[in-house]
Amino acid sequence: MSPLIVIVASTHLSIIATINIAARPSKTLDECRRIGESAIKAATAKPRHSASYVCHDTTREQGLTGALGVIAYVSQEDGKITILESYMETMSDCKVAGMAAAASKAVPGVRTRAWACYDLGIFEQ
Numbered sequence: 001m002s003p004l005i006v007i008v009a010s011t012h013l014s015i016i017a018t019i020n021i022a023a024r025p026s027k028t029l030d031e032c033r034r035i036g037e038s039a040i041k042a043a044t045a046k047p048r049h050s051a052s053y054v055c056h057d058t059t060r061e062q063g064l065t066g067a068l069g070v071i072a073y074v075s076q077e078d079g080k081i082t083i084l085e086s087y088m089e090t091m092s093d094c095k096v097a098g099m100a101a102a103a104s105k106a107v108p109g110v111r112t113r114a115w116a117c118y119d120l121g122i123f124e125q
Helices: 029-043 091-103
Strands: 004-012 018-026 049-057 067-075 081-088 110-119
Touching: 004 029, 004 067, 004 081, 018 029, 018 067, 018 110, 029 049, 049 067, 049 081, 067 091, 081 091, 091 110
Parallel strands: none
Antiparallel strands: 004 018, 004 049, 067 081, 067 110
16 A cells, blocks of 8 residues: 555535545655645635645555545534545455545534545555
């Protein structure tokens, strides 16, 4: 598995906000940051657009199989995007957890949320 995974979430803060989540492997922290900052620059070129990224370190998860689950949500208060990620044993587990997290009202003040699941095999070098 690649040592890093860059995860980018972006949205257009309209009446119905939709969050787009993308993930791809990255070999170095510099490369990961460059990709993330470029994504933010592109996403925020238009008014009412927002983006965020994380460089997910996979060094402890080498050899794992299953799925990487990602949930992103937008705060009503400041419009910022928060990204959370977790490993699941199967893609089915990930999809069920994602649906539950997206439907959850556990985080107060959330404007919108989205989730995505990625097969860990796609991040192999």
